[in-house]
Amino acid sequence: MTYTVAQIAKSLGAEAAGDTSLVIARAAEPQSAGPDDLALAMDPKYAEGLSQGTARAAMLWPDADWQAMGLKAAIFPTRPRFAMSGMTRMLDKGQGFGAGIHPSAIIDPTAVLAEGVSVGPLAIISAGARIGKGSVVGPHCFIGVDVTLGVDAYLREQVSIGARVTIGERCIIQPGARIGGDGFSFVTAEPSTVESARKTLGDQGAAEAQPWIRIHSLGSVTIGGDVEIGMGCTIDCGTIRDTTIGNNTKLDNQVHMGHNVSIGDNCLICGQVGIAGSARIGNNVVMAGQVGVNDNIFVGDGVIAGGGTKLMSNVPAGRTMLGYPATQMDKQVDLYKAQRRLPRLLREVAELRKVVFKSEKDD
Template sequence: MTEPTNQTKVSPVFFPDAQKVTVREIAEWAGAEIVRGDGELTISGVAPLDEGVPGTLAFLDNPKYLDHLETTKATACLVSKKHLSKVPEGVVPLLTKDPYRSLAAVLGELYPAGMRPLSATNERSVSARAYVEDSAQLGEGVVVEAGAVIGANVVIGAGSQIGPGAVIAANCQLGDKCFVGANASVQHSVLGDRVIIHPGVCLGQDGFGFAMGAGGHVKVPQLGRVVIGSDVEIGSGTCIDRGANRDTIVGEGTKIDNQVQIGHNVNIGKHCVIVSQVGISGSAILEDYVAIGGQAGVNGHVRIGQGTHVAGASIVHGDLPAGGRFGGVPARPIRDWVREELALRRLAAQESKK
């Protein structure tokens, strides 16, 4: 190993400055209107309002940062109509209904490398230090990094990347432009296109199935699969068990945070959002556009209706209707939960005065 030099001690830059583009181009990407100012000014980066300097783009989404907006030195700022008057002279306002969503579109154009996890290597091929079974089918442009293992009869779509130490077990199928991060494990699974699997994810292992009894717990074979729709993203350390007698399903566009546990036979709809450390027990059903806050728990065999939101640290014991907002233990309508909490505080305050 070589001794570190002054050059190697310098902090690395993983996402270098973006290419220079005009404010007009930024507005087109963002779907925003240039309210005033010069659309030909150039932008080469993005910065928070209080760190904005000429050549950078800022945005305002949270009104608590209005003071920073009034003093920013950024060249341009994505802003909604209600805060337009606060944009200082000299800053080009880019009017948009949703500044944060517009920012996401711009960042995707300026920093395309930030849309997927970083590769461990710049090589765009199958590493000589990876193991790929002869029967595996790899599409055009597939990258397999050092230490990865690709099992028999695996099919991997064009443009996909398998990170170092990742294992794709026999007979699994991955669509086009998927990314499987370092040390992830994929077995008994079928993935759509553009699925992002972050490091340390485990897909398709046994569901927790035992026939309990006084004479010992008899293991029940888990014979289903994990089926992941296109454009799903799964955070580091998340585990998704394969089905017992049917498939475990994650619908297209769903985003799952780090350290989430999803049990066997769970059926998650399209475009759901599941935040970190959520546990979903076997055979639960989440319809489309469900959102579940961090550290919440969902009992087995319950159904959560379309578009329903569950607050963090809540426990869902029974079915929840579509379109509701629920929280607490057990989860109940948010208004009821808040009223009960306030009533308990009042009672506690009264008791303390006695």
């Protein structure tokens, strides 16, 4: 899979200069780029590495002096990082999954596979499943009863999809993701100490133990189009209605979504985020790594939560949050600064007390 500099530039809508007939086989960092590689030096601070490699062509920032760098060709995208999306898509060699259905795959006779579906070794597709045109079901995947996969869905190896889950077109699901497990829903016959603690926020003292009784998950999971699910993600079924993810939302590795959670469109949910049951997340929300979201709260459109933030209550649209418990980011930063000043402040207070007490004794 090779392309000329001209082909890459055209696909990106970018300008190119020099010998645009040069053939590119790979992308590489400047210091390790070879003669058939496209060196990625899209910021002046990376250009120094070009002298350590042997690249003939590079992707540079606008107006860069490519000839002074000893290059034979260059591409100049107006938004370099966005250009990375198109360039990496062109040069991605994929996972090498074969076309057609592997003989070791187990497919129920009532499952419906559209044209061009690829099913890998030891995959299982259960009764009533419907797999959309051009989809890929990787090795060791499990597709449950009555699952629907949209057109061009792409499941990497060892993905598990529970019964009645619906996944939209062009979804990408990374290895080890588990979608459609039962929700973590349990109840006691009489009001529990947990329920009392939520009301009073106080100690409960000794109490008679009660067994936790399962609430079954009658809902499933519905995922929109162009969604990506990272490695090791776990998404619970809803209790009565489905747990839902909107269009074009991206989940990083090890994200957990509890039962009945609803996430809107165009959200970015980073690694190790945990979202408790029945939380509602709006559109265009960004949650950095290890954000925690309390159950039954609402996070409004456009909210950004910094790394490690714990959202304990409803967050209005457009807020940028940080800390535990979360407050607006600028206020939280002021608090952090104040905390760092506390030792010095305490020393100053101690010195002032000495002066005051000394003056009182002198009087």
